[in-house]
Amino acid sequence: MTGVAGPPGGIRRVGVVGCGTMGSGIAVLCGRAGLDVVVVASGPAAVPAGRARLTGSLERAVSRGTLTGAERDATLGRLEFTADLDALADRDLVVESIREDEEQKAELFVALDKVVRSPRAVLASNTSSLPVTRLAMVTGRPERVVGTHFFNPVSALPLVELTGTLLTGEDTLRRMTEFVEVALGKTPIRTPDRSGFVVNALLIPYLLSAVRMVEYGVATAEVIDQGMTLGCSHPLGPLRLADLIGLDVVTAIAESLHREFREAQYAPPARLLRMVEAGLLGRKSGRGFYAYP
Template identity: 60%
Template sequence: MTDIERVGVIGCGLMGAGIAEVCARAGLPVTVVERDAQAARSGRLRVTRSLDRAAAHGRIDAGAREAAAALITVTDQLEALHDRDLVVEAVAEDERLKLDVFTRLDPVVTGEHTVLATNTSSIPVIRLATATSRPERVVGVHFFNPVPVLRLVELVPSLLTSPTTTARAQTFVTGTLGKEVVRTRDKAGFVVNALLVPYLLAAVRMVESGSASVEDIDRGMVLGCAHPLGPLALTDLIGLDTTRAIAESLYTEFREPQYAPPPLLSRMVEAGLLGRKSGRGFHTYDER
């Protein structure tokens, strides 16, 4: 187990809600902060629906579902995080937004040993850590969507993260949450996205050039390579806006053509075709 007993999460979208859920299912009280009261209500509903699905599919029983729900508080007050042992930032993959969160969080969390974590999937952790007065206690803890289902977490210490912070974060992820950790250096994209995103972008370029249809590209990778999802369906699941943001972060750091977002991806984001979250991306989804 770990000395982390009270958890805070900033952001209650898909990732934040998932992180809050797995922490509550591990028996920890969780305070989630959203930008306003309406977003807090929506976030609470997102967590509740996910717990309902888990119970309906037999992954947890009714008692565990009720216990987890009772441990989660969703608010729009950042000050509610003042007594947390661990705070995980899980807002949108936008560097300016994340920097603002860490700048505002720094004076709020007063605990001498509180770990500040970011769920960023591509932004170098050191950039966020230096927005605080305690960069030695900032670490990357990157979960994967859907958080309650996927077991992997990338652990990303920056050049200034203390060994104690890294060890506490790893013990929490493995001992308390029961997930698997891979450690990676603090480089844009880390391990998974540095490998995955060029593959997704290559599929987008195939559509853009007319080499093959969306359906045939996805079918080819599912049937030919035994992938559970084709690359374009996976891009829809991740979100086209998130995929573009990760690609831009990778391209900014490495300046390699394979990381450059294709024009088609950018046009679709500008049109609001974001994938599953908007009901339409490379595929169309039932709003239900």
């Protein structure tokens, strides 16, 4: 007798905490994959904005012709929005995607550990820089905690950094690899549990070097970006890329790397710190190294 294959990794019900750029992207990805998704916003007032962000993303996909109206409606039907963490009790996987603040993420993992009932449920962090062990150790299930670092925009970029700690079970990593590959259609790479993992450990010093060149008057942002796009075939120059990521996010990752490795290449330049303090965060605020009317 032939059995019917279950969902990839045994994961059918997904929770996403946070519905900013990354959280909403992950939620849409899971919804389009046919999964039952609960999205938890930071508070009741954030629920309508989160729903609007996800709906807007799906509408843009329809306008581009990459999604039909029927598929949009079906995806929205799989998404539930709430501000109540208790709605995650029956989830097979919960992905945390709140701001890159270790204390806030740790507090959330303590709460998720109490709320999520299934002993096999996986708790994942979309952290782009923080060591996952620190989050795993505040829970009673460190063997079920992983890092799943998606990239922006989630719908377009195929990579997911999958990070296990010294305590993560091999079964958890196997299930998550299958889930990322089969259910989500992404390419996972196993990365070490160190600040920045692989991609940001390479990328952030490059972005910071470009900021320093602007700060020291070596070249303008436009010249630097032209140099890297036209001379090195990069799709985006480093400063436009920093604006896309968010200068606050770049700063947070740099500070995490600098705390862990104490190397000068990871220290955020004063120019970058002042821009963040002034609210010049890049594309999402309308102005960074470039203006976005």
